Amino acid sequence: MIFGDSKAPCAELVVIGDEVISGLILDRNSQYLGERIHELGIEVSRITTVGDSASIIEDCVKLALQRSEWVILTGGLGATHDDITKSVLLKVFECGLKKDAKVAGMLEAMFQARGRGREVPESVRSQCEVPEKAEILYNEKGTAPGFKMLKGKSILFSLPGVPLEMQYLFEKYVAPEMAGHGNKVFLHRLIKTTGLTEADLWVKVGSLEAMQEKATIASLPSYLGVRIRISVLAESKQEGEQRLDEAESFLAERLSRYIYGKDEETLEEKVGDLLREKSLTLATAESCTGGLIGHRLTQISGSSDYYKEGFVVYSNQAKMDRLGVEPRLIEEFGAVSEPVAEAMAQGVCRVTGADIGVSVTGIAGPSGGSDLKPVGLTYIAVHDRSGTHCRKFIFTHDRVRNKERAAQAALNLVRLKIQEEPGA
Amino acid sequence: MIFGDSKAPCAELVVIGDEVISGLILDRNSQYLGERIHELGIEVSRITTVGDSASIIEDCVKLALQRSEWVILTGGLGATHDDITKSVLLKVFECGLKKDAKVAGMLEAMFQARGRGREVPESVRSQCEVPEKAEILYNEKGTAPGFKMLKGKSILFSLPGVPLEMQYLFEKYVAPEMAGHGNKVFLHRLIKTTGLTEADLWVKVGSLEAMQEKATIASLPSYLGVRIRISVLAESKQEGEQRLDEAESFLAERLSRYIYGKDEETLEEKVGDLLREKSLTLATAESCTGGLIGHRLTQISGSSDYYKEGFVVYSNQAKMDRLGVEPRLIEEFGAVSEPVAEAMAQGVCRVTGADIGVSVTGIAGPSGGSDLKPVGLTYIAVHDRSGTHCRKFIFTHDRVRNKERAAQAALNLVRLKIQEEPGA
Numbered sequence: 001m002i003f004g005d006s007k008a009p010c011a012e013l014v015v016i017g018d019e020v021i022s023g024l025i026l027d028r029n030s031q032y033l034g035e036r037i038h039e040l041g042i043e044v045s046r047i048t049t050v051g052d053s054a055s056i057i058e059d060c061v062k063l064a065l066q067r068s069e070w071v072i073l074t075g076g077l078g079a080t081h082d083d084i085t086k087s088v089l090l091k092v093f094e095c096g097l098k099k100d101a102k103v104a105g106m107l108e109a110m111f112q113a114r115g116r117g118r119e120v121p122e123s124v125r126s127q128c129e130v131p132e133k134a135e136i137l138y139n140e141k142g143t144a145p146g147f148k149m150l151k152g153k154s155i156l157f158s159l160p161g162v163p164l165e166m167q168y169l170f171e172k173y174v175a176p177e178m179a180g181h182g183n184k185v186f187l188h189r190l191i192k193t194t195g196l197t198e199a200d201l202w203v204k205v206g207s208l209e210a211m212q213e214k215a216t217i218a219s220l221p222s223y224l225g226v227r228i229r230i231s232v233l234a235e236s237k238q239e240g241e242q243r244l245d246e247a248e249s250f251l252a253e254r255l256s257r258y259i260y261g262k263d264e265e266t267l268e269e270k271v272g273d274l275l276r277e278k279s280l281t282l283a284t285a286e287s288c289t290g291g292l293i294g295h296r297l298t299q300i301s302g303s304s305d306y307y308k309e310g311f312v313v314y315s316n317q318a319k320m321d322r323l324g325v326e327p328r329l330i331e332e333f334g335a336v337s338e339p340v341a342e343a344m345a346q347g348v349c350r351v352t353g354a355d356i357g358v359s360v361t362g363i364a365g366p367s368g369g370s371d372l373k374p375v376g377l378t379y380i381a382v383h384d385r386s387g388t389h390c391r392k393f394i395f396t397h398d399r400v401r402n403k404e405r406a407a408q409a410a411l412n413l414v415r416l417k418i419q420e421e422p423g424a
Numbered sequence: 425m426i427f428g429d430s431k432a433p434c435a436e437l438v439v440i441g442d443e444v445i446s447g448l449i450l451d452r453n454s455q456y457l458g459e460r461i462h463e464l465g466i467e468v469s470r471i472t473t474v475g476d477s478a479s480i481i482e483d484c485v486k487l488a489l490q491r492s493e494w495v496i497l498t499g500g501l502g503a504t505h506d507d508i509t510k511s512v513l514l515k516v517f518e519c520g521l522k523k524d525a526k527v528a529g530m531l532e533a534m535f536q537a538r539g540r541g542r543e544v545p546e547s548v549r550s551q552c553e554v555p556e557k558a559e560i561l562y563n564e565k566g567t568a569p570g571f572k573m574l575k576g577k578s579i580l581f582s583l584p585g586v587p588l589e590m591q592y593l594f595e596k597y598v599a600p601e602m603a604g605h606g607n608k609v610f611l612h613r614l615i616k617t618t619g620l621t622e623a624d625l626w627v628k629v630g631s632l633e634a635m636q637e638k639a640t641i642a643s644l645p646s647y648l649g650v651r652i653r654i655s656v657l658a659e660s661k662q663e664g665e666q667r668l669d670e671a672e673s674f675l676a677e678r679l680s681r682y683i684y685g686k687d688e689e690t691l692e693e694k695v696g697d698l699l700r701e702k703s704l705t706l707a708t709a710e711s712c713t714g715g716l717i718g719h720r721l722t723q724i725s726g727s728s729d730y731y732k733e734g735f736v737v738y739s740n741q742a743k744m745d746r747l748g749v750e751p752r753l754i755e756e757f758g759a760v761s762e763p764v765a766e767a768m769a770q771g772v773c774r775v776t777g778a779d780i781g782v783s784v785t786g787i788a789g790p791s792g793g794s795d796l797k798p799v800g801l802t803y804i805a806v807h808d809r810s811g812t813h814c815r816k817f818i819f820t821h822d823r824v825r826n827k828e829r830a831a832q833a834a835l836n837l838v839r840l841k842i843q844e845e846p847g848a
Binding site: 015020021022023024025026027028030031032033034035036038043044045046047048049050051053056060220229284286288289290291292293294295297298299301302303304307308309310311312313314315318322352364365366367399400403 | 439443444445446447448449450451452454455456457458459460462467468469470471472473474475477480484644653708710712713714715716717718719721722723725726727728731732733734735736737738739742746776788789790791823824827
């Protein structure tokens with residue numbers, strides 16, 4: 001537990017919507033708010049999710065106001081939801097409605113701009129009616145305004161459920177207010193690794209004693225690699241950043257080559273940066289990954305500068321026709337083999353003129369395996385003018401994840417190839 | 425509101441974990457449970473998410489037991505979490521621990537099989553200690569057993585937070601018990617469409633009056649298409665399925681060609697089924713989608729039967745070298761143009777011998793646009809022996825979504841090409 005004994009102020013979230021509670025949509029708002037509020041030094045103590053039921057919402061809001069300094073509601077403000085949140089607020093805060101001229105003006109302007117005729121639809125017009133006791137959070141991104149209301153020592157914010165609008169109003173109105181109230185600064189940083197299991201990673205890191213006073217370090221394993229979260233609760237942002245830097249250096253010394261990035265940085269971004277830095281080009285030859293490596297590389301804007309070309313060579317014929325893999329290699333070793341992976345990586349460089357070629361051939365599953373070549377068996381080769389390296393993997397997930405793991409491992413081998421050859 | 429006035433029994437979820445409440449991980453368990461419990465005819469009234477704080481968890485569990493017939497806890501059972509949920513259960517149910525020999529045996533067998541030595545680690549051994557008053561939910565998928573405990577008229581289930589383990593224990597122990605208690609059957613079906621906006625879809629559907637008594641019909645728009653959810657609350661499964669069928673026929677008559685599948689079915693699966701059915705093969709020529717279409721096609725096991733080959737031809741040179749696109753077309757019309765898209769689709773058929781070729785060329789963004797050719801401009805062509813069809817799109821999202829929309833539209837055009845030529 002990070003915050004249990006601190007005297008940080010406390011926030012609660014109330015998430016409103018039948019579509020959430022019945023599992024029809026996945027609630028991502030709570031994650032966004034949980035993370036942002038934590039960053040602002042405020043502890044989130046509870047998140048309560050309820051359907052569109054006025055009595056249950058009322059009960060939740062009242063309880064939350066008794067317990068917590070900050071109460072954030074999301075959802076139930078749209079015209080399609082019968083404005084259920086608004087009517088609950090009128091009861092809890094014991095007030096009526098008033099018309100807000102600025103909201104009315106914004107709605108008219110919005111509908112004129114959309115060219116839907118001059119009239120604001122009847123269903124939307126009710127959005128101008130706001131609780132008398134509310135301060136209005138003007139919503140430039142949609143039709144539902146948010147509200148700020150005070151009760152005793154508590155501040156309530158009611159935000160729409162549409163993520164874009166919720167985030168906009170949170171960042172514009174709620175976060176600045178919270179930033180002034182948190183008594184500490186909570187900061188965190190993600191260090192991203194791949195190629196090590198969680199257990200092996202901790203063996204390499206060794207004792208955390210030197211870091212114990214400075215930061216909390218936690219590992220988050222996934223099938224694409226282990227992320228390490230460093231978090232600090234500091235007196236100031238400056239002090240916090242310094243402690244994060246120290247912890248990051250501590251980890252970098254111990255894990256060096258396994259770390260590919262931090263925070264939002266992706267492996268394809270890192271590979272792209274390295275290729276650009278060294279003025280190198282890359283080509284891909286994918287069998288079982290089916291185009292996923294190319295897809296990931298081209299998620300990055302400007303990837304045409306270094307990603308030369310890709311081949312999805314699913315069949316043996318395509319491996320021979322497109323990349324010049326010799327038929328005898330396939331006959332002798334099979335399509336899923338080290339010699340074929342190497343020939344694919346070499347072939348894709350030869351055919352395209354790229355500096356680096358990466359190839360993947362494997363059995364993604366669920367069918368196609370044998371005793372000698374089980375499902376998940378995958379060979380990944382990287383070729384450049386210094387030579388060809390091939391690695392064998394056996395992935396043990398389902399088809400979709402085996403493809404993802406193979407693409408991740410392939411991008412990582414390209415990264416290592418570039419990073420470990422400073423002269424290239 | 426679907427269930428507001430029914431007298432259905434009521435369930436609450438309590439989600440436990442600092443990692444959830446602080447936004448470090450996205451809680452997908454609630455969605456899974458919300459949907460499954462609804463399907464079993466039981467209303468989920470609240471989901472409360474709390475951190476690893478014993479006093480808050482205790483408070484939540486007690487409140488939930490007072491309010492609801494069914495209380496499901498997830499999380500806080502792992503050895504790393506200091507077994508906080510278990511210690512709360514001891515307090516709430518006023519009992520001590522006992523050792524469960526079957527759990528102990530399972531743990532020993534599990535660690536022996538993993539080859540981690542014969543010893544169960546000290547940290548894991550505490551999992552054999554279970555609340556005296558609990559019925560044990562034996563976990564074949566992990567080290568933490570679940571618990572079933574009774575209080576007054578309420579039944580509490582405590583499940584681990586790891587999704588795989590949670591789902592396993594829910595389906596094995598909880599769902600069968602719930603199935604016998606729901607007084608109605610809640611069923612739903614998703615109808616998946618693409619190629620129509622939500623507004624246009626409802627114009628085509630027209631009045632829902634004929635369906636009003638039979639089913640609730642709701643639309644769920646996304647940038648890849650609109651899904652329509654049909655839901656019914658019925659006296660029996662048979663009656664419910666019949667009403668779902670009626671509503672589905674009603675929609676199929678009105679939306680025919682826009683519907684590509686239902687429930688879990690994906691567009692790539694549908695395309696694969698159609699290709700296999702007609703013994704046709706497909707090849708892809710991707711520029712801005714970078715391999716995403718190939719990746720999606722190869723998500724389906726057995727796709728090598730019909731997916732012949734793919735080219736990621738990001739550069740002009742690759743379009744010419746690989747697919748024989750004439751340089752003068754690129755010079756005259758530019759790489760992002762109808763003639764080039766058509767030449768790519770024709771070229772990929774010629775080079776690979778596939779029956780159908782699909783090509784995409786576009787400006788994914790955020791850079792690379794101009795007044796004449798804005799970001800998002802995308803041409804998609806489909807070629808077969810009957811001819812070549814090209815469609816122009818202007819996608820208005822960010823790079824990642826523009827790529828996804830282009831891949832979706834390309835797969836959909838392939839689907840339509842096959843479906844509309846019964847003689848092919």
